[in-house]
Amino acid sequence: MNNMFQIITVAKKEFTDTLRNKVFLTFLFFLLGLTVISIYIGSLDFQSKVSIYQTAYQQLIQGGQSVKNLIKPEFFPLQLLRGSIEYLEIIGAVLAIAIGYLSIAKEKGNNTLQLILTRPIKKSHYFLGKLFGNALLILSVTLAVFISIVIILTFIGGAQLSNIESLKVVTSFIYSTMYLYIFYLLSSLFTLLIRSLPSALIVSFVIWIMFVLIVPQIGDTMDTDNQVPGGFFNAIHVSNTQSKIILQQFTGYETARNAIEEASITKHYERLVFALLGIKDIYNNKSIPFILQDKLNETIWLTSYISVLIVITLYTFTQKSLIWKEEG
Amino acid sequence: MHQVIVIAISEVKNLLRERVFFLLMGVFLLMTIASSFIGWSTYSTANAVYRASVVYLHQQGISQIPNNPILSFPALASFRNVIVYMFLIGSLMAIVIGNRSFIRERKSGVLQLLFTRPVSISSIILGKIVGISVVLLVIISLTATVSIISSFLLPLQHLGSGDIIRLLTFYLYSFFYVLLFSFLGLLFAITAKSESLALFIPVCIWVGVSFVMPELVTGQTPTALLNPVTIDTLTSQVSFFALMQQTLAPISIGWHYTSLGSQLLNTSNDSKTAFDILLTNKNSIVILIIALVSSYLLMFSQLRKYDIINNMINE
Numbered sequence: 001m002n003n004m005f006q007i008i009t010v011a012k013k014e015f016t017d018t019l020r021n022k023v024f025l026t027f028l029f030f031l032l033g034l035t036v037i038s039i040y041i042g043s044l045d046f047q048s049k050v051s052i053y054q055t056a057y058q059q060l061i062q063g064g065q066s067v068k069n070l071i072k073p074e075f076f077p078l079q080l081l082r083g084s085i086e087y088l089e090i091i092g093a094v095l096a097i098a099i100g101y102l103s104i105a106k107e108k109g110n111n112t113l114q115l116i117l118t119r120p121i122k123k124s125h126y127f128l129g130k131l132f133g134n135a136l137l138i139l140s141v142t143l144a145v146f147i148s149i150v151i152i153l154t155f156i157g158g159a160q161l162s163n164i165e166s167l168k169v170v171t172s173f174i175y176s177t178m179y180l181y182i183f184y185l186l187s188s189l190f191t192l193l194i195r196s197l198p199s200a201l202i203v204s205f206v207i208w209i210m211f212v213l214i215v216p217q218i219g220d221t222m223d224t225d226n227q228v229p230g231g232f233f234n235a236i237h238v239s240n241t242q243s244k245i246i247l248q249q250f251t252g253y254e255t256a257r258n259a260i261e262e263a264s265i266t267k268h269y270e271r272l273v274f275a276l277l278g279i280k281d282i283y284n285n286k287s288i289p290f291i292l293q294d295k296l297n298e299t300i301w302l303t304s305y306i307s308v309l310i311v312i313t314l315y316t317f318t319q320k321s322l323i324w325k326e327e328g
Numbered sequence: 329m330h331q332v333i334v335i336a337i338s339e340v341k342n343l344l345r346e347r348v349f350f351l352l353m354g355v356f357l358l359m360t361i362a363s364s365f366i367g368w369s370t371y372s373t374a375n376a377v378y379r380a381s382v383v384y385l386h387q388q389g390i391s392q393i394p395n396n397p398i399l400s401f402p403a404l405a406s407f408r409n410v411i412v413y414m415f416l417i418g419s420l421m422a423i424v425i426g427n428r429s430f431i432r433e434r435k436s437g438v439l440q441l442l443f444t445r446p447v448s449i450s451s452i453i454l455g456k457i458v459g460i461s462v463v464l465l466v467i468i469s470l471t472a473t474v475s476i477i478s479s480f481l482l483p484l485q486h487l488g489s490g491d492i493i494r495l496l497t498f499y500l501y502s503f504f505y506v507l508l509f510s511f512l513g514l515l516f517a518i519t520a521k522s523e524s525l526a527l528f529i530p531v532c533i534w535v536g537v538s539f540v541m542p543e544l545v546t547g548q549t550p551t552a553l554l555n556p557v558t559i560d561t562l563t564s565q566v567s568f569f570a571l572m573q574q575t576l577a578p579i580s581i582g583w584h585y586t587s588l589g590s591q592l593l594n595t596s597n598d599s600k601t602a603f604d605i606l607l608t609n610k611n612s613i614v615i616l617i618i619a620l621v622s623s624y625l626l627m628f629s630q631l632r633k634y635d636i637i638n639n640m641i642n643e
Contacts, residue, residue, distance in 0.1 A: 023528050030532060034540060038549070044568050045547055083543070086550045091535060098528060105524065198431065198523050202348045202424055205531065206355060213416050214359065217554045218366060221409055224374050228397045232374060235397045238381050242388075246380050253373050 006121050010129025014103060015137050021102055027095040028141060034091060035145055038083025039152045046080065049073040076284060077159035078168060078277040084149055085273050088142070088176055089266050093212050095141060096180040097204045099134055100187030105197050127317040130188075131310065138180045146173040167288060172273045178302050179269040183208065185309035192316050212266045219261035222253075265305055272298040331447050335455020336462065339429060343463055346428055352421040353467055359413045360471040364478035367406035374398045404491050404594040407475055411589040412554050414502045415538060415582070422464060422506040423530045426513025429456050431526055434517070439634075449631050453624070460510045465503055472499040490601060491594075497602040498592040504616055505585050509534060511623035518630045541580040544572045553586070581619055584612035 018024050053073055060067045107113040116126060146169060153159045161169065187204040194200040225232045225243070233243040247254060261267045271280075272295045278284035283291055292299065343349050378396040385393050433439040442452060475495060479487045487495065512530040520526035539550040546553070547569050577583060588609045592602065606613065 023524055026532065027528070030535075037540070037544070041543060041547055048547070083549045090539065090550055094528075094531065094535070098524070101524065198428070198527065199348045201524065201527055203351065205420060205424075205527075206351060209416055209420055210355070213554065214413070216551065217409075217412055218362075220551075220554070221366060222370050222373075224370070224377050227370065227374050232377070232397065233381075236378065236381055236394050237390075238385070242381075242384065246377060246384050249380050250373060250377060253369075 003122075003125055006125050007129040007132060010121075010126055011133030011136065014130050014133030017106070018099055018102060018134070018137055023098050023102065024095070027091065027098055028144070031087060031091045031095060031141070031145060032148055034087040035084045035148050036152060038087055039080050039149065039157065042080035042083050043157055046073065046075065075159075076278050077153050077157065077161060078165055079279050079284075080153065080157065080159075081149060081172075081277050082274075082279045084145070085172075085176075085270070085277070085279070088145060088180070089270060090212055092141070092145070092176070092180050093183040093208055093266070096138060096183035097187040097201075097208055099137060100184040100189075101191050101197075101201050101204060103130055103134055104188055104191035105200075108191070108197060123318045124314065127314060131314075134184055134188075135181060138184055139177050142173055142177045142180060146170075146176070164288070168276045168278075171288060171292075172276050175269060175272055175276075175299075175302065178306060179265070182265055182302070182305045182309060185306065185313055189309065189313045189316060192313065211264050215260060215264035216267045216270070219257055219264075219267065222257045222260070224250075262301075265301065268298040268301040271295060272302070331451040332455045332458060335447075335452060336458035339456055339459025340462055342432060343425060343428070343459070348424065349421075349428065352417070352424055356413065356417045356421055356467065357470060357474065359417055360410060360474050361478065363407065363409035363413060364475060364482060366409060368482040371398065371401070371406060402491075402594040403479070403487050404494060404592075406479070407495065408590065408593050410471070410475065410498075411586060411593060414506065414589070415586065416554075418468075418502065418506045419509040419534055419538070420531070421467075422460075422508075422510035423513040423527070423534060425460055425463060426510035426515075427517045427527055427530070428513075429460060429510075430514050430517035431523055435523075449628060453627055453631060456514065457511075457624070460514070461507060464506055464510065468499050468503045468506070472496060475499075494592050494594065494602045494605070497606065498589055501585075501588060501592065501613075501616075504620065505581075508581070508616065508619050508623065511620065511627065515623055515627050515630065518627060518634060537580075537582040539582075541576060542583040542586065545569070545577045545580050545583050578611065579615060581615060584609075584615055588612045 050073055053070065056070055057067055060070065113126075117123065150161070150166075150169065153161065186207060187200075190203050190207070191197065191200040194203060220226055224247070225234075228235045233240070238246065274280045275283040275286075275291045275295050276288070278286075283294075375396065375398055378398060382393055430439075433442070472495065476487070476492060509530070512533060513527075516529045517526045520529060539553060542548070542553050543550060588605070591598075591600075591605050591609065600608075
């Protein structure tokens with residue numbers, strides 16, 4: 001009971017400390033601001049598609065041509081969240097890095113850990129308190145983002161979310177929390193392992209830029225269909241089904257491309273959440289169990305990353321010398 | 329002048345002692361080499377896919393097949409990924425270089441010592457800028473050399489002299505672009521109260537310049553902006569974007585960089601010379617110069633106000 005109390009006390013301290021931190025608050029407001037902007041831009045983009053459709057429709061009618069092949073853009077409110085999810089991938093990850101870094105850096109910088117451990121508290125309990133407190137903090141961050149999303153969609157966008165759509169938003173919220181927690185753990189681990197604090201932060205940024213931006217970009221650039229604006233296969237009049245048959249001859253290349261994408265945790269998160277929110281068209285209007293079953297691989301990746309990182313970070317924290325010295 | 333050179337030499341020597349600098353430089357150079365390989369591999373595969381598509385469509389009884397769109401690609405387009413790596417890793421590396429340059433001196437007390445010597449503030453800043461510029465110029469020259477050599481080693485379409493001039497112009501423009509971010513790193517290393525803030529603030533600005541402003545101008549999502557094929561496609565059907573293009577585009581440095589970079593690396597397949605492109609995009613160059621001069625003046629004014637007693641850096 002006493003152990004549990006200690007863990008909760010450390011967690012509460014961790015939570016309130018970070019809430020008062022300027023870096024954290026700056027990034028949080030930045031992220032919330034971008035969420036609003038991206039949904040607004042998403043809605044403008046949809047308006048643009050509708051306007052293009054209406055113009056094409058009018059032109060075809062006036063020219064006496066058939067409008068049978070003209071596809072009317074359908075409004076799916078969750079598809080407006082593409083930009084917000086991408087900002088969670090990018091800025092959310094930086095925010096999580098900031099939380100992880102600040103959580104360890106404050107102890108290293110002020111030498112407070114040595115003082116705390118003179119008290120009757122185990123290192124592992126202290127660290128579990130940190131993990132728990134920061135998990136709650138990250139949960140609060142994603143909660144704030146998703147509440148903003150729902151408010152904007154409902155009250156400003158005038159969209160009525162169905163029960164299934166609301167559940168999809170909640171499921172995406174859970175996976176977003178898991179994704180950000182991975183970056184928190186990575187940054188904590190580097191700050192623990194690397195003696196110099198600025199170096200730890202820079203290394204975390206390098207990992208962030210590789211995982212979040214570079215590796216997925218390489219995968220996208222290597223996609224044959226992305227070589228021409230509007231699509232390579234579209235340019236040579238090959239349908240989606242035909243392209244899949246043709247690409248069967250290039251399994252080696254496609255496997256390598258997929259392996260590069262799979263190296264990035266961001267891509268796993270993106271595939272899962274884009275499917276849930278119907279941003280990836282083929283999953284639009286599909287049930288949550290179907291999507292989760294189809295994307296089970298991505299869930300396994302996210303869970304494995306979290307489990308492995310918790311074990312490594314816990315091991316590093318409990319095994320590392322208490323006398324931390326920061327390089328000058 | 330002598331003081332400026334001494335500070336610049338010391339700056340270069342100090343940077344060469346930093347392990348994180350080598351880490352970033354290594355990642356940057358590696359990605360530049362990889363980009364040539366990725367360009368070559370994608371180009372060859374797309375060609376092979378086209379040939380396989382022709383065979384398949386013939387088997388399906390389709391005889392009218394459009395020409396291979398990949399063949400119309402200019403040789404320079406194989407390097408278009410470099411724009412993204414310069415935009416991402418190059419800028420981050422420059423922020424770190426600028427940041428380390430000043431934070432190191434604030435922490436070690438060298439700055440306090442410098443102020444006791446007859447060295448002017450402009451000499452300190454100029455010395456640092458010269459040192460940082462030399463380092464960045466060497467790194468970018470290395471990447472340019474790697475790009476040119478790889479174009480001859482890998483069986484891509486070979487670069488002509490006009491292409492090489494365009495490629496070198498792109499690298500020169502990139503040098504000034506990343507230099508701006510090193511100025512930002514330097515500026516916040518002077519003003520920020522903690523080491524973490526000194527890094528987080530320029531990173532925040534960098535995200536704003538690289539993703540938020542271009543998104544407002546083009547309407548493209550952040551990751552779509554990383555695809556060099558669509559990088560210069562504008563969505564102007566909605567009045568909001570038309571308004572943003574009028575108001576925000578002139579000052580959106582990130583958008584100017586990707587736009588001019590794409591033109592120099594010939595993603596639209598034209599036959600213009602580097603000079604013609606620079607001339608038609610003189611606004612992009614002017615805005616970069618204004619940003620560089622403003623950052624320099626800000627650094628100068630902040631360092632003049634710098635309080636050596638109450639400006640101890642902490643975490």
